Amino acid sequence: MSITIRLFASLREQLGTECCQAEPDAVSNVEEAWRAVAGDSPQGENVLVAVNMEYVKPGAAVKDGDEVAFFPPVTGG
Numbered sequence: 001m002s003i004t005i006r007l008f009a010s011l012r013e014q015l016g017t018e019c020c021q022a023e024p025d026a027v028s029n030v031e032e033a034w035r036a037v038a039g040d041s042p043q044g045e046n047v048l049v050a051v052n053m054e055y056v057k058p059g060a061a062v063k064d065g066d067e068v069a070f071f072p073p074v075t076g077g
Contacts, residue, residue, distance in 0.1 A: 003027050004067040005037045011072050015041065024064040031058055033068040046073035 002021040012018050015038055022036040030051065034043045048071040049056055062068055 001064045003033060003062055003064065005033050006067065006069040007037065008069065008071045011047070011070050027062060029062060030056060030060045030068060033062055034070065037070075043070070044072075047071065048073070 001024070003024055004019065005022055005027075006019050007015055007017060017037065020037050022033060027033050027036050030049050031043075043058070049058060049060070050069045050071070051060055051062055051066055053067070053069075
């Protein structure tokens, strides 16, 4: 299996990809998942992160079969 990493909205446009897969032995937390898809690009302070559709903190652990999603800050009016 693998870890699925998804990017939404402006993050998808900024990094030029919507989804990628990472091997579980290479990714053990959310920060490593970000680096797997974005390399050295900074994540940004207000980026929301969800693991398996539940919001988590940036250092949250991930495991084989998880889906990690990154969302840019949302504004509205």
